[in-house]
Amino acid sequence: MKNTVRVAAVQAEPKWLRLAEGVAQVIDLIGAAAGAGARLIAFPETFLPGYPWWCWVDSNQWNVEYSTRARENSMTRDGAEIDAIADAARAHGIHVVLGFGERQERRIYMAQAVIDDYGEIVSVRRKAGLNSVERKVFASGTPNLPAVHHTPIGKYGALSGQENQRPLLTRALRADEEQLHIAAWPGSPDGDAAGPESSTTVSRMYALEAGAFVLAPCVVVGEAAWDGRRGLAGPRTGRAHIYAADGEEVVAPLEEGADGILLADLELGASGIDAQHLDTDRQLRTRKAAAPARRGTRRAVSGWQSGPDRWALPLSLGSYPGGIAAC
Structure with missing residues (x-):
């Protein structure tokens, strides 16, 4: 079963180092x-509170x-800010993939959250392979290993920055038949720090x-x-793109450096047993909509852990004891 799904890639300047304004901007987008x-x-890599180009x-x-x-x-991964963003996802019925700085005590991690259209925080990943400047x-x-999220709109996964060219990570997503991939980029004040069109080349490849x-x-x-x-x-500077499986752009990109949202209609969709599980799950959640939401409960979809660990990876890929899907 296939269906046409409209998706959006953000091309915008963040509210640098102003979290409250940044959260409001994310909700508006x-x-x-x-x-x-x-x-x-x-959303791009570390959109909240903005990638530290000053480093x-x-x-x-x-x-x-x-x-x-x-x-x-x-943000913290269980704070009021991310809850407000999750509430916006639920209110508008839209899946959100958000890059943000995750604070834990005195440390900050480059994190990427996946929030479904019911406002459930499905996963939070922490980027592991930082470059020498990011480590400052x-x-x-x-x-x-990252996970592919099986949803009613299709199977999608996400990576940040240079993770998109690491074979160990990309093979794990391909092995689960990823249909849509989010390659989040931090832009660059010089167009492309690693070389001419490096991020676009990686995305197309x-x-x-x-x-x-x-x-x-x-x-x-x-x-x-x-x-x-x-x-x-x-x-x-900064330009978002959306590519088809043949490496060609699905839609013409926005003007370089302009704030906006790039939209495209893609043919995606769950099929077979995944669709049956997801359709049943959606019916159950709809019937329980009147009950208070328990954001810490994972739905029991084939291949996923169930129970209170909302950060679980698919069982076939293992899980991290601390409850964080990290990479």
């Missing part, structure tokens, strides 16, 4: 995407100041190798990223 008919919206500037004093502000403006701000997560659609949301980096530091502001 969720509403805008849902209002345009999207069933899934994908690439050679100024230790500046890095300490901004790292402190980044920690103060990062973030702690490394525990390596583990992923589509070709996996035979899947690829959403590549991207941060817009503008003058506000530098907080008024003289001599650092440049042209606004």
Whole structure:
């Protein structure tokens, strides 16, 4: 069974190091995407509170100041901010894949949350393989394989930044027949720090190798990223893309550096036994809608752990004792 699903890739400048404003921005973008008919919206890497491009500037004093502000403006995975975003997903009936800085005590992790259209936080992953500059701000997560999420709109998975070119991770997603992949990117003040069109090349190669659609949301980096530091502001950069399985763009991208949402209609859908399980699950959840929601309860879908561990990976891929799907 296949159906056409509208999806959205965010191309926007975050509210750098201002968490409350950033959460409001995310909720507005969720509403805008849902209002345009999207069933899934994908945000760039560390959209909250913004990717720390200042770390690439050679100024230790500046890095300490901004790292402190980044920690103060990062979310916890069970705090009021992520609950508000989950509530927005439920209210608009849309799946959300969100990149954010996750605060735990004095550490920050580069996290990626998957929230379904019922407002359930399905998983939170912590990026493990950080580059030398990211380690100035973030702690490394525990390596583990990512999961493909089996949903009524199709099978989708997500990775952040350079994870999208790591064979161990990408093979795990391909092995579960991923139909739609979210490749979240942090943008770059210089267009592409690793080289000309590196992130777009990786996204297209992923589509070709996996035979899947690829959403590549991207941060817009503008003058506000530098907080008024003289001599650092440049042209606004960042462009989101959506690729088909043949590596071609499904829709024309937005203008470079413009704030907006890139929309596309893709032919996705669950089939066979997965569809039967998901349809039954949706009926059960609809009948129980009047009861208070227990966000910590996982639905019992084939291949998933059930019970209070909402962070569980598919049983075939193992699980992490601390309850965090991390990579």
